[in-house]
Amino acid sequence: MRYVIIGAGAVGGTVGGRLAQAGREVVLVARGRHLAALTAHGLRLRVPQGESTYRLPAVDGPGPLGELRADDVLVLAVKTQDTVAALDAWARAPVAGGGTAAERLPLVCLQNGVESGRLALRRFRRVYGVCVWLPSTFVEPGVVSAAGTPLTGILHLGRVPHGTDGTAHRIAADLQDAYFEAPVVPDVARWQYAKLLGNLGNALEAVSGPVSGEAAEALYARVRAEGEAVLDAAGIAHVSAEEQRAARGDKVTPVPLDGAPRGGGSSWQSLVRGTGSIEADYLNGEIVLLGRLHGVPTPLNELLQRIAGEFAARRRAAGSLPVAELVAMADRAGGAAAQHG
Structure with a gap:
């Protein structure tokens, strides 16, 4: 699977960097000075184990990617107030083999609160919620930090509004290889x-x-x-x-x-x-x-x-x-x- 991190700030950048460190394919989505820094210098992630730089594809939206891949996982990590704009930008993006992102791809809401999952279900068929326990900071454009140890964070994961499936377990397995604990739960809303x-x-x-x-x-x-x-x-x-x-x-x-x-x-x-x-x-x-x-x-x-x-x-x-x-x-x-x- 390839992870498209929509909103590569503190939380999104940390998850994207850790997944890249674990050998997963990652695309970062950002804007402005942050995008320019990611493009020019890569993502710098500071963690207790030291600082690493990840040279990852960085874009400002779906356009530069052309058709999305059928194995893409969209990870929504913008603030909730920016959710609708992000959903509008990505829902209609074409996927190789036919159909749109909203019809074919899983969308993971890596956000605080509960509203984003409801907003996403208006557009996407498969939505996953996450309870995010991840101390992280946007330091400056191109640089994020995550101070947690021995794990970087705990990310309870499940379908919205409830349930689990094979995709959730595959995502969780990738996260668990990347310094996260990622329990798959049928009642993610409780968390x-x-x-x-x-x-x-x-x-x-x-x-x-x-x-x-x-x-x-x-x-x-x-x-x-x-x-x-x-x-x-x-x-x-x-x-x-x-x-x-x-x-x-x-x-x-x-x-x-x-x-x-x-x-x-x-x-x-x-x-x-x-x-x-x-x-x-x-x-x-x-x-x-x-x-x-x-x-x-x-x-x-x-x-x-x-x-x-x-x-x-x-x-x-x-x-x-x-x-x-x-x-x-x-x-x-x-x-x-x-x-x-």
């Missing part, structure tokens, strides 16, 4: 919703810095409690914290890497890079949506969704909102919701 609860802190980290210290940790606990209440009301199952800890163990332990500082998670990195967008609509916003559908107030997640969006649109500096100020805003939002309840 993704559990990860979503953890990702509710991404916006908090992005606007106010690391979720550490009594005030930040207490606020995150309140935000997560809203999420858990919503999932319960919606009847959505998710893996428990105990099951997650048992799955992770000490398999992916981040260590410091020279020349590759880890400033924060994916939302933090979006603000640092000044991309103008952020995933909060599909993380905290997923809880807000479900809360509105099932009659559960979610003022804290609504607040974080709004503030994170404003930070991205105005290109405000990551971590620049004092946590005490954010807590005060949360208290006011929670009080107002209680009065209107």
Whole structure:
């Protein structure tokens, strides 16, 4: 199989580089300065074992590839807010022997949240979801880092909306040869919703810095409690914290890497890079949506969704909102919701 990594940033670049290291065929899809660096110098991947450079084909879309191959696996690793544009670009791409990518090729959603799988199913017949546990960073154009050891990450994999098949097991086998643990599960959504609860802190980290210290940790606990209440009301199952800890163990332990500082998670990195967008609509916003559908107030997640969006649109500096100020805003939002309840 050949892996076409659509969005070769921190997560996509790491997975692509590790697969290439394991001898798999890989094509990287990127744009702008990142694409130029990949084309000129290759992908530089920094991991605890050292830095390696992978000279891989790099393109900006399906056009330069001509017809896709029947054994291609499309790996969607863009941020969720960029999913529709990516699906539009790739769904109609022709495949050798006839048909389109949407009709014939597997699409793997290597993304946070749960929305991308639903969007993909509108276009692609075979969609696979992944619960991504992979500490990685976009360092600069052409350079990504992944600090986890002894494994680079854990990627629970399954069909969307549920089930498994031979393709999932073949993909998992390739990932397991590439410094990942890749359990194939029939209920990948359970893992993704559990990860979503953890990702509710991404916006908090992005606007106010690391979720550490009594005030930040207490606020995150309140935000997560809203999420858990919503999932319960919606009847959505998710893996428990105990099951997650048992799955992770000490398999992916981040260590410091020279020349590759880890400033924060994916939302933090979006603000640092000044991309103008952020995933909060599909993380905290997923809880807000479900809360509105099932009659559960979610003022804290609504607040974080709004503030994170404003930070991205105005290109405000990551971590620049004092946590005490954010807590005060949360208290006011929670009080107002209680009065209107």
